[in-house]
Amino acid sequence: MFNQLMQKGRRLAGIGSVVAALGLAAPVMAQDKDPIVFGGSIPLSGVFAFAGIHLHAGLTDYTNWLNDQGGINGHPVEYVMEDTAYEVDRSVAAFKKISGNENLATYYGDSTGFMKAIAAEVNEMNSVLMSGASFATALTNNEQYPYQFIPGPNYSQMFGIILEYIASQGEEGDMPTVAFVYSDTEFGKDPIENGKARAAELGIEVVEEIVTKPGSVDVSAEVLKMRRARPDYVVFHGYVLSPINEFMVQMRQMGLDTQFMGTFWSSDKLIIDKMGEDADGYMGVMPYNYYDSEEGGPMLDALRAQAEKSDPEAGYRPTGYMQGWFNAMVWTEVVKRTLDAGKELTGDNMAEALASIKDWDTGGIIGIPVTVKDMSFPVGRIWRVNASEGRYEPVSDWIHLD
Amino acid sequence: MRIGDAKQTYLADEAIWTSSTQKIWFALLLAVLLAFPFMASSYLLYLGCLVGIAVISTTGLNILTGYTGLISLGQAGFMGVGAYTVAWLSLNTGLPFPVTLLAAGLLAAAVGVLVGLPSLRVKGLYLAIATLAASVFLHFIFAEWEPVTGGMEGLSLEPAHLFGLEFRSDFAMYFIIVPLAVLALFGAKNLFRTRVGRAFIAIRDRDISAEILGIPLLKYKLMSFALSSFYAGIAGGLFAYFYRVVTPESFPLSMSIFYLAAVIVGGMGNLLGGVLGAAFMTLVPEALKLLTAVMTPIWPNAPVFMSPMLEIIFGALIVGFLIFEPHGLAEIWRRVRRFFHLWPFRS
Numbered sequence: 001m002f003n004q005l006m007q008k009g010r011r012l013a014g015i016g017s018v019v020a021a022l023g024l025a026a027p028v029m030a031q032d033k034d035p036i037v038f039g040g041s042i043p044l045s046g047v048f049a050f051a052g053i054h055l056h057a058g059l060t061d062y063t064n065w066l067n068d069q070g071g072i073n074g075h076p077v078e079y080v081m082e083d084t085a086y087e088v089d090r091s092v093a094a095f096k097k098i099s100g101n102e103n104l105a106t107y108y109g110d111s112t113g114f115m116k117a118i119a120a121e122v123n124e125m126n127s128v129l130m131s132g133a134s135f136a137t138a139l140t141n142n143e144q145y146p147y148q149f150i151p152g153p154n155y156s157q158m159f160g161i162i163l164e165y166i167a168s169q170g171e172e173g174d175m176p177t178v179a180f181v182y183s184d185t186e187f188g189k190d191p192i193e194n195g196k197a198r199a200a201e202l203g204i205e206v207v208e209e210i211v212t213k214p215g216s217v218d219v220s221a222e223v224l225k226m227r228r229a230r231p232d233y234v235v236f237h238g239y240v241l242s243p244i245n246e247f248m249v250q251m252r253q254m255g256l257d258t259q260f261m262g263t264f265w266s267s268d269k270l271i272i273d274k275m276g277e278d279a280d281g282y283m284g285v286m287p288y289n290y291y292d293s294e295e296g297g298p299m300l301d302a303l304r305a306q307a308e309k310s311d312p313e314a315g316y317r318p319t320g321y322m323q324g325w326f327n328a329m330v331w332t333e334v335v336k337r338t339l340d341a342g343k344e345l346t347g348d349n350m351a352e353a354l355a356s357i358k359d360w361d362t363g364g365i366i367g368i369p370v371t372v373k374d375m376s377f378p379v380g381r382i383w384r385v386n387a388s389e390g391r392y393e394p395v396s397d398w399i400h401l402d
Numbered sequence: 403m404r405i406g407d408a409k410q411t412y413l414a415d416e417a418i419w420t421s422s423t424q425k426i427w428f429a430l431l432l433a434v435l436l437a438f439p440f441m442a443s444s445y446l447l448y449l450g451c452l453v454g455i456a457v458i459s460t461t462g463l464n465i466l467t468g469y470t471g472l473i474s475l476g477q478a479g480f481m482g483v484g485a486y487t488v489a490w491l492s493l494n495t496g497l498p499f500p501v502t503l504l505a506a507g508l509l510a511a512a513v514g515v516l517v518g519l520p521s522l523r524v525k526g527l528y529l530a531i532a533t534l535a536a537s538v539f540l541h542f543i544f545a546e547w548e549p550v551t552g553g554m555e556g557l558s559l560e561p562a563h564l565f566g567l568e569f570r571s572d573f574a575m576y577f578i579i580v581p582l583a584v585l586a587l588f589g590a591k592n593l594f595r596t597r598v599g600r601a602f603i604a605i606r607d608r609d610i611s612a613e614i615l616g617i618p619l620l621k622y623k624l625m626s627f628a629l630s631s632f633y634a635g636i637a638g639g640l641f642a643y644f645y646r647v648v649t650p651e652s653f654p655l656s657m658s659i660f661y662l663a664a665v666i667v668g669g670m671g672n673l674l675g676g677v678l679g680a681a682f683m684t685l686v687p688e689a690l691k692l693l694t695a696v697m698t699p700i701w702p703n704a705p706v707f708m709s710p711m712l713e714i715i716f717g718a719l720i721v722g723f724l725i726f727e728p729h730g731l732a733e734i735w736r737r738v739r740r741f742f743h744l745w746p747f748r749s
């Protein structure tokens with residue numbers, strides 16, 4: 001309670017009163033105002049490091065770009081992070097350390113486990129807005145997680161977008177069939193029940209459901225089940241690469257003409273890099289334009305320029321980079337809206353500002369104006385691998401779930 | 403140089419406190435533990451609570467592995483049983499924390515007895531695999547018994563409470579966790595002054611000889627499993643109150659390995675070793691981050707390059723201890739003490 005009052009007091013004195021007293025139009029140098037602090041528990045080591053280094057790069061590059069533009073209403077922005085090795089206790093330790101040292105406004109969490117573990121404290125603090133690597137459906141429960149949002153569609157919504165696309169490929173009475181393959185983890189099981197319900201609503205029959213361990217496993221028995229079920233589409237969830245490649249190769253060897261699809265974390269270029277020509281035709285749902293897509297827009301161009309500036313030799317930037325950048329973009333928009341309304345940066349005020357985002361133009365990061373619904377951005381597009389070009393290409397319009 | 407503590411009776415030999423110097427140092431330690439939450443930052447307080455929970459669980463595993471010689475990879479599973487017991491009781495009955503924690507310990511002990519049954523027939527790596535299987539089985543129950551465990555989403559619970567007081571913050575939880583850790587250590591210390599504890603040690607040293615001496619192996623092995631799991635259950639219950647959320651993924655196999663490593667790094671069959679091992683395993687990765695913090699101002703990209711390096715350094719430290727000090731941190735501590743005891747003479 002005491003800490004909360006101290007924080008509120010500091011924040012009121014540091015930001016709210018400055019903005020209110022001087023007026024937003026006053027030409028104040030960025031460094032004259034208190035910094036806005038973005039924090040992060042980032043997995044730079046451990047099993048999620050492959051994505052963590054790109055998330056970190058996206059967050060870092062956005063912050064540098066934003067400060068070059070003058071910060072947020074003249075406030076410079078600081079990005080303070082710690083490595084977590086993708087372990088919940090170390091993510092919580094990082095949060096405690098950073099929140100104890102800094103006047104945090106927003107925070108990036110590296111896992112669903114961390115987001116859940118820190119929720120009670122964040123709810124009591126009422127001073128930080130959080131988002132992160134997790135697209136877990138549970139986090140869109142506003143009562144339990146009022147200060148956490150999803151920087152895109154949640155996993156159930158991703159399934160919704162995929163199923164909308166599949167339904168659009170059939171016609172009433174002659175809908176394609178689908179099989180779900182998911183990992184035996186919280187991540188893997190997240191959207192399955194909602195996915196089955198949505199498939200039933202759309203008249204799509206789920207002809208097979210297979211649960212596997214994540215990673216490289218022998219899937220020959222499961223592939224035989226697929227041969228019997230003969231689904232038109234297989235939707236993978238809860239994996240990064242394996243066993244998606246094993247399923248695709250073996251099912252194609254059996255002569256099945258099934259189409260393969262995946263959700264966010266299994267729709268990066270890694271699949272093309274590892275599978276080569278075998279990846280051709282694989283489809284993924286992605287809420288952001290790919291770095292190497294033909295799409296454009298002021299913010300997407302700025303992202304590419306900043307990425308080039310920070311590391312000219314890096315070349316393609318993975319989806320984690322786009323996700324990190326977009327997270328920080330949303331934080332900026334939320335902080336800006338809160339300050340513009342002359343309010344303190346409390347959890348409640350920032351959650352209210354987030355909920356007010358309607359038809360927001362993201363400058364090409366997402367191809368259509370987006371609206372926040374239940375603390376998420378329920379929008380995405382289906383992209384298909386063109387292996388000869390070595391990239392994903394759009395095969396659907398942007399799909400915004402209502 | 404310390405003089406005059408020659409022991410002349412068996413009672414004196416068995417005493418917990420063998421000198422007044424020990425009592426003074428222990429009193430000082432208690433004073434520091436008491437003052438710590440009033441001075442520490444929220445970050446240090448959090449780490450203090452984590453170490454406290456780790457000390458309880460490591461002590462439990464030390465009873466089983468270090469003192470009885472039964473290797474176990476089921477510690478995380480037993481902690482899970484404790485955590486789910488606390489979460490379920492707290493959600494469905496609203497009982498105060500002493501009752502829920504006791505129930506967590508007892509249920510985990512009962513599960514420990516079941517898991518320990520194969521220990522009469524198998525030991526060493528075979529027992530490790532049997533306990534690993536139990537751990538996988540428990541994980542399956544946590545994930546699938548949805549009406550009780552909440553399935554993959556798990557359970558969120560209210561803060562620990564007693565007589566209308568809520569233990570919501572880390573500051574408040576510290577005053578549950580640390581006294582329980584001290585109590586757990588005292589319990590274990592006293593255990594090895596009794597027939598039961600000595601029977602455990604006899605089984606570890608040579609189980610056939612122990613049986614010839616009149617120690618029923620099944621009874622004592624199961625008792626060791628029960629006690630170890632009781633400790634794990636309490637630690638798991640505290641974990642549940644500490645994070646206020648329990649999911650099947652809160653207790654991965656790597657957690658069992660963490661506690662086994664803590665026992666080995668600290669010093670098997672040594673209670674102080676368990677404490678030092680738990681502190682080492684919890685705090686060293688955090689301490690190593692200071693290297694990154696020092697380098698970041700001059701090298702902004704230091705976190706990206708240093709973070710994986712720190713994991714390697716941490717692993718190398720563990721390997722280094724195993725090679726250069728196989729008796730663990732407790733032996734280093736003993737050498738340091740001996741140096742001061744014998745000072746100014748050479749040890």
